[in-house]
Amino acid sequence: MVQKYLGESEKQLRQFFDKAQSTSEDDVHFIIFDELDAIFRERGRGDGSAASMAYDSVVNALLTQMDGLNEINNVIVFGMTNRRELIDPALLRPGRFEVQVEIGLPDFDGRSAILRIHTEEMKENSLLDDGVDLDEIARRTSRYSGAELAGIVRNAASLAVSRVMDRTLDASSFSTEDMANMKINMEDFMTALRELKPAYTDHFDNVNTFYFPHGFLPLSLQHENAHELCVSAITQARLPGATARRILLFGPPGTGKTTLAVHAALASSPDYLKVIRASDLVELTDAHKSQRIAAAFRDAEKAKHAVVVLDDLERLAEIVSTNHLQGSFSHAVVHTLLTSLTSISPASSMIVLATTRHDPRETSFASNALQFQQTFDTTVRVPALTPSDIRSTALALDCDLSHVRFAAAARMPVRSLLQVVHTLRATTSNATIVIDQATFDSHMLEFGFEDHAHAHTAAPAPE
Numbered sequence: 001m002v003q004k005y006l007g008e009s010e011k012q013l014r015q016f017f018d019k020a021q022s023t024s025e026d027d028v029h030f031i032i033f034d035e036l037d038a039i040f041r042e043r044g045r046g047d048g049s050a051a052s053m054a055y056d057s058v059v060n061a062l063l064t065q066m067d068g069l070n071e072i073n074n075v076i077v078f079g080m081t082n083r084r085e086l087i088d089p090a091l092l093r094p095g096r097f098e099v100q101v102e103i104g105l106p107d108f109d110g111r112s113a114i115l116r117i118h119t120e121e122m123k124e125n126s127l128l129d130d131g132v133d134l135d136e137i138a139r140r141t142s143r144y145s146g147a148e149l150a151g152i153v154r155n156a157a158s159l160a161v162s163r164v165m166d167r168t169l170d171a172s173s174f175s176t177e178d179m180a181n182m183k184i185n186m187e188d189f190m191t192a193l194r195e196l197k198p199a200y201t202d203h204f205d206n207v208n209t210f211y212f213p214h215g216f217l218p219l220s221l222q223h224e225n226a227h228e229l230c231v232s233a234i235t236q237a238r239l240p241g242a243t244a245r246r247i248l249l250f251g252p253p254g255t256g257k258t259t260l261a262v263h264a265a266l267a268s269s270p271d272y273l274k275v276i277r278a279s280d281l282v283e284l285t286d287a288h289k290s291q292r293i294a295a296a297f298r299d300a301e302k303a304k305h306a307v308v309v310l311d312d313l314e315r316l317a318e319i320v321s322t323n324h325l326q327g328s329f330s331h332a333v334v335h336t337l338l339t340s341l342t343s344i345s346p347a348s349s350m351i352v353l354a355t356t357r358h359d360p361r362e363t364s365f366a367s368n369a370l371q372f373q374q375t376f377d378t379t380v381r382v383p384a385l386t387p388s389d390i391r392s393t394a395l396a397l398d399c400d401l402s403h404v405r406f407a408a409a410a411r412m413p414v415r416s417l418l419q420v421v422h423t424l425r426a427t428t429s430n431a432t433i434v435i436d437q438a439t440f441d442s443h444m445l446e447f448g449f450e451d452h453a454h455a456h457t458a459a460p461a462p463e
């Protein structure tokens with residue numbers, strides 16, 4: 001559609017419709033626009049340059065043609081897009097693209113059928129090993145789109161070819177054994193699956209190693225309760241009429257809020273998981289940050305069971321408070337966060353787990369800016385560890401703190417405890433290490449924590 005000269009695209013558009021109109025009414029014409037969003041974007045959004053005005057004019061031309069369609073009844077127009085929100089709204093009104101059908105990610109039957117179609121020819125040519133279980137591949141690809149499944153098949157085929165080509169460079173000297181080797185087997189599919197990850201997700205494998213490098217620990221009764229609440233909210237979000245879709249986890253720095261949210265999300269086997277962290281958005285402009293956040297929510301709406309984790313809301317929103325009532329934040333990001341959170345479709349089973357260091361029950365600048373009370377359905381406190389939680393968590397990591405004295409009111413964020421325990425553990429290869437008071441105290445001081453035995457709170461190192 002895009003032409004070099006001004007007015008050419010409009011002319012071409014008119015020609016499509018004129019051709020359809022000029023034929024007999026018995027001949028039905030289909031006009032199909034692929035990637036509709038590439039050309040028919042919302043008008044007035046450009047930079048005012050001649051090029052952007054030219055795009056606006058193409059949209060006008062299509063609107064004129066579509067309106068004229070009422071008088072002819074042998075033309076059916078299809079538009080395809082995966083960015084519906086970018087299309088000029090006038091095109092989506094009744095009388096234009098009035099029937100809108102969403103084609104989401106394929107379900108198990110759909111994936112099986114897609115895999116069968118793409119492997120049919122291989123099977124006919126005896127290139128598919130009998131051990132290839134397409135249903136098993138369909139089971140393992142719950143988050144893959146049709147195009148990605150086709151990519152898996154192509155990748156598996158090229159693995160089989162390269163296996164033989166690595167051994168035999170001359171195709172004319174192929175032996176029967178080479179031909180048998182060329183068959184695409186289950187192992188090729190498994191390798192292809194590991195290499196090609198679906199677009200509509202974070203890579204779950206990376207998530208595991210990133211968030212729980214040493215495994216996931218129960219930490220405390222409150223942590224376990226918070227975890228259970230998140231898992232059951234995610235499970236119930238899949239049922240009609242679910243009400244708790246937006247959960248806010250709050251607690252002091254380093255108490256394990258993000259880890260808990262991500263683990264609960266994984267435990268409920270979502271087919272889409274997106275963790276949005278401020279560190280992934282650094283160096284982006286506010287507009288780009290907002291786009292990323294909005295896109296994650298859009299993708300989540302498309303998935304069947306989606307979880308979005310918003311890690312550290314105040315960092316995402318760049319909140320800097322000078323006191324509990326004043327400060328600054330990124331208006332664009334806050335606007336996007338609030339709009340995305342409050343406009344989750346009731347039909348979707350998406351659930352959002354967000355983390356913050358601010359107690360939503362107390363007045364604070366962050367709490368006001370992000371409207372915690374109005375935006376979230378449920379809030380859950382994730383506390384620092386008590387002395388008995390500290391001991392049991394350390395023991396789970398083979399570090400015996402029974403000889404260390406803590407003030408009853410002492411509290412320690414799990415991050416601080418893990419820092420100390422891991423350095424203590426690094427000093428010896430013994431199965432379980434028994435730590436005395438002096439060694440523990442000196443490590444605590446080294447990390448800048450207050451005297452835990454007397455202080456009410458073992459403060460974490462400044463961030």
Ligand SMILES: Nc1ncnc2c1ncn2[C@@H]1O[C@H](COP(=O)(O)OP(=O)(O)OP(=O)(O)O)[C@@H](O)[C@H]1O
Nearest residue numbers: 211215216217253254255256257258259312414415
């Ligand atoms: N249940 C757990 N099991 C094992 N490790 C954990 C657990 N919870 C937290 N951790 C570890 O403790 C550290 C801090 O956890 P996390 O980042 O989740 O805390 P946070 O409350 O989100 O912190 P912040 O307020 O700074 O965002 C991480 O290194 C994480 O791996």
